[in-house]
Amino acid sequence: MKNLIKVERARNSITQAELAEKVDVSRQTINSIETGRFVPSAVLAFKIAKALNIKADELFELEEGD
């Protein structure tokens, strides 16, 4: 699953640590999601989208094979 977290973080000028604190996960988890090594649950995906002021389906996109 592709995501635009890095782009949206840059647009909102927040670091991985700040985003992690907002959604109550570790910075390593945000990093893993950004790099595509970990696919978050729907709840976490919605929380991240809300923290970045964007819709979840705009932030996350299914790839072929998902």
Added chain:
Amino acid sequence: MIYIWTSIIDTHMKKLSQKQSLLFPYHQAIKWLGLTVLLFAVAALAFKLIHRQWDSLKPVPELISLGLVFIFFSKEKMDDERIHQLKFRSLSLGFLYSYFLTFGFQYLFSRAATAHEFIATAMVFTTAIYYFAKSKV
């Protein structure tokens, strides 16, 4: 009796699904207790090996498994869903590797591993896999 047990398990599972922080039951500080038990087991093993007391190594696997269970099932500082997934994957791999190792041991030495030896081996694999996977960020 079975009905009582299933209702207890059902209630616990409902609580788990409502609150994921209940998934790993022990407080963070229990990790230190686990580490102490593990160090005691390693010291006991070293002592017995130095004094060539091969016949009385029995409590060592018990202590190692107990220590590692405390370490592995304790909550992390940030206990999020990635940690839960890593722990679940580590457990599934650890127990599978342990099964093959103890099976090979039984085949080679014609002695079945005890339950505690199996659990100790599984927990060693599980904990090692978990901390390795966690460090790969």
